[in-house]
Amino acid sequence: MSSQRAPVLEPGWLLTPAARPYLGSILHKNRRRVFGLLERPALPPGLDVPLVPYKLFLHGKSGVGKTALVAWLAGTPVPPVHHETLGIEVTTVYWPAKACASGRPVLFQLRFWDCGDGAMRKFEHLLPACKEEADAILFLFSFTDRASFEELPAQMSRAMDPDGSGLVRVVVGTKFDLSVHADVSEQDVAAFEEAQGVRVLRAGSTPGAGGDRGGLARVSPILDALVESLWYRDQITAGVTPEGEGSPPA
Template sequence: MDELEDPELELEPNWLSTLAGRRYLNCILHKNRRRTFTILESPVLPPSSYAATIRYKLFVSGKSGVGKTALVAMLAGVSIPPTHYETRGTEVTTVYWPAKPLTSIDPVMFQLDFWDCGDGALKKFDYLLPSCKENVDAILFLFSFTDCSSFEELPAQMSRLLSPGEENVLRVVIGTKYDLVTQADVTEEDVKAFERTSGLQVLRVGCRPGEAELGVSRVAPTLNSLVARLWRRDRIAARATRRSRTPIAFLRRKKAISGPGVGLHPAKQPPHPRAQYPRGGRGAGPVVAACPRPPAAIGCRPPLPSHAAS
């Protein structure tokens, strides 16, 4: 997969600014601000709206002080801590984001679970890293534009966290503190050279304390890029599975699903391997006709032949 291709080509451009997209966006807002969802909460769609929910697990990795916690806070719409402190243990933050993929008939509500673990805690407790990587869909490798050492450690960090058998895990490189131009130690030439050698596109974000009130316009490019990458990864994996004639159940590793296909023709395309559809919606599963069990299966003897009965 060529990561240098624009991943946002997977999404309908400027969909959130349309009337249809605004209805879905209002589900994650409260008084024009981002709404915080607990582990038992989820967005409630209007009766006339419909969307499947697809859940992903993302592990945020990077050197201490690069802005992992600030990035997750900005994407979740909560206040960014004014002072730096290292995360103690693991923090999981859930972010809901609606989007309209071009290969899907209906919009999709993406559920992104960001796993943030402090660098010191990872080195102290050996069980934290396997827990963060278990069933992970993407790893976000962060570096700071104001810290040249965090950028130079990216290749070693990638090789340490990803084993040769984990090609299906999406790799996303994000440069934080991009807005601090006067303090930048990493130049654009360095970033472009890294993109050419690694084949990965670097996302650039700026995280400053108190900027959570700016609304969704600041986080929309980053979230759209993340969900587009995840959608393209699953679409390519599903296409490769169909070509190899492997049952589609191979892709259904974590969730039982039902619903329409991800292509333009639902009758011909398999459903998305992660989609979860509301009960009673268009995603109702196929009806399997009940067939009577053979007599031996219900504890009854089969009927005797006619000559034996006489």
């Protein structure tokens, strides 16, 4: 599992004093900035960094919190009442990080593809569209919905193609902050991680919680973990030893 190896990106770097200019590039008036399709963070002269884009597809049963997770990570609000996502919604999140080997910052562009479970079942072309050229699939379950957890192995088997070895598998448990009402125990999670060989990330349930500078501390562990897994995959694919110098192709 990834937790047993040395990190290839410096954990928590974006919240350190050295990263202040890069943190400022994704904020506006101390709140997360929402970027349009053709926009990217503006850095001071001399601090330009490589831009590495990734496509991440969210997969999970209706109601587990796919849309809320994206809003939580992007620092944007969602309606207080759950509504099924009718089609595909794409949200772009920029996340700077620092490579351990080179000591150089990298700007990651994370494009989250969120598709409603009902729409995906109704329209067969949506699943292939979401998976096309994807770099990672995020399999979601809710800590307050045991059925969503028990369905994970079957969902992962259906979604992963036989030749999908290049896809990064990520499992995210949502509504972790409602653990007093949890239907999934830590023992359940540990057994799943051991059986599947994947790490389970834990996300809160408060929409927009990562929208201000202080809220970044709550979302940074998940965003750091996502870019860490993808960057590590790229280095392995490019034949670069994770402990050595070099950067994977953007």
